[in-house]
Amino acid sequence: MTSVLEKTTLGGQTPAAPRSMSAADRKRRVRRRLWKIGAWIILGAVLLVTLFPFYWMLRTSFSTNGALPGQSTNLLPADFTLDAYRRVLGLSTVSDSLQQGGSTASINFWIYLRNSVVVATVTTVFQTLFSAMAAYAFARLRWPFRSAVFALFLGAMLVPPIFTTLPNFVLIRDLGLLNTYAGIVLPGLLMSPFAIFFLRQFFLGISTEVEEAAKIDGAGYFRIFFRIVVPMSWAPISTLALLTYIGSWNDYFWPLLVGQNENVRVLTVALGIFRAQTPNGSPDWAGLMAATFIAALPVMLIFALLGRKVINSIGFSGIK
């Protein structure tokens, strides 16, 4: 606005009043620019603080274990090496690993990756599907004790997971499903209270006119659900699927208890070998950082691909 004012002054002649105005305007402009610079500096600082740990993780993963304590202030990798990644991917021999001060346990990386993918995918597909159907039942269908049952489901959200771990473990063992994919996915396979709650909120926001029109045309509940409600709610459903996938990929404790055999061990459990091996020892830091990075990579990729959907659906108010 200041520039427009200045531009409209005729012939470069600036009367007395506009001159003092332009000085004040100039001050305002400078102050605004200072504010902008200050905002960028603060933004940059926050970004740095947030991203620095990830950089440090990368930096440590490219370092040699023995050189780490002595070069704690070095921003670059200490004695750059790709050995940590070789150890993680199972390409390093035992004697090499011992020499590098790293963990010597053998890792069948690709099998563990496959197991993680299977577990996460099965959990996500089933949990999303059945939770969506349950959420629809809670949102749109009328049946006796509906609100009581919903309150019960919500109450389940308040139970800390550790309370259900041991009873679940005993049940899975009694069913003879230890060390199987079924044993790992079953407890959370059909629903999660958060998923039902999350989707119910979105389904409540869908206008009833469309459903009533479909009902008049003779559609049953399943057709209404799969042909009308689900396509309209792709954003929240894919958000939920993304969150479920990430949560199930990162799950450590339950697969640790139930999935010990090589053929069902998931990646997070397998990479636990890089933690401390002995009571007083330190972990294989470089290997641990490399392992963390590789384990997080698929999730980061998925987030990068589908992240926009997540942002969009968060802003989704439910009103169409």
Place this chain on the structure above:
Amino acid sequence: MKKQRLIAAAMAAVAISGALAGCSASGTDSGDKVNLSYWLWDANQQPAYKACATAFTKANPDIDVTVKQFGWDDYWSQITTGLVSGTAPDVFTGHSSYFPTFVEKHQILPIDDVVKADDINLKQYETGLTAAWTSGKKLYGLPKDVGLAAMYVNSDMLEKAGLTADDLSNLEWNPKDGGTFEKTIAHLTLDAKGVRGDEPGFDKSNVAVYGLGLNGDGGGLGETIWGQYAESNDWTYLDEKGGKPHFNYDDKNFLDAISWFKGLSDKGYMPTLEQAVSGIGQQDSYGAGKYAMISEGSWSASTLFGYKDVKSIIAPLPLGPSGHRASPANGLADNIAVTTKHPEQSKKLVAFLGSKDCQSLVAKQAVVFPAIADLSDATKKAYEAKGIDISPFLETVDKGDIYSSPSVANWAEVNAIMTPAMQAYLGGSAPLDSFVDANKQVNALYN
């Protein structure tokens, strides 16, 4: 609607059975072959034990052994969960801190029958190790290795201080003035301006390099922390009085030793407890050049010599007022879980793992010291090949200057009482005579 409900039910059934069908079948024993599972936590020892497992299967073709490794943090929760659920391994590496509880709750099997049957010579192991694995006159495991303590010294700092390795070979300490040991520690301590601990103008509030490192409070055991000083001051953890253990944490010799030890922190030669437990551990601090000397176990030799920026030498522990050194000598042994389905084969495996055939393979790896006394030469050579001279450790054993950690029931409760007491004293918030009260509480556990 009814039809739809039927379809829905059918879908659900198909879905669940699909998930179940997708599961992989658990392995079954084929024919007469027995498959034993063996667990350990130290990945560095895994290659040696895998070699032992192969050798065992060669000698016993009808028994297969699967070696599995879990990190220390996960190991014990896996074992205890496994014992409850019946999925525990057949044989696993045991630790002396868990041994009394397992015996009390009848979770491990005694091996006296196989010792008799195979005529195993229990004297081939270093002194005191089999006693640690005996309870109620029954032996529950064969000692596998022995862990000893010594001083690891940064040789560059030693040179700069004008000292040699010989100067460290006969240091003495005493509770009054610390003796030559404290003088050496003081001389190795440097403050931020480069003034040594025994020179005038030493600023103890601004120390750059500590002469002696600290690894925490040590609880009731103080292994490699203060145990070696207390035990070399004519003191033992406990005595047997009327068939019951009687702890001695109120004894004058113990109190003198601990108060001298804390005095090192007060004088600025050793970090305070607060400094020691905040941030990284003693080993990494040593690797970063913040400690000139640390007392650590033989099991850490590979790690400590693996630091790129620190050259180390090993020196023996100081002699105490008793005229002797006192190194802890604790060892691991393999235990058999009570849930095993093959007790006879498991006992065979334990006997083999404790034998010279297996332990000589372990010695070659130079990761731990085997418990069999005859193998100390082979171990020494293996470590020399790595550039580590372990003679200071072996001399302690040869002279018999060793002690075992207490092996009593309810040790966890004893530790639970002594840990806060030790933390409070070393942290400076409790006086020395608080140990008298703590000792009363400890002994009350056994009355």
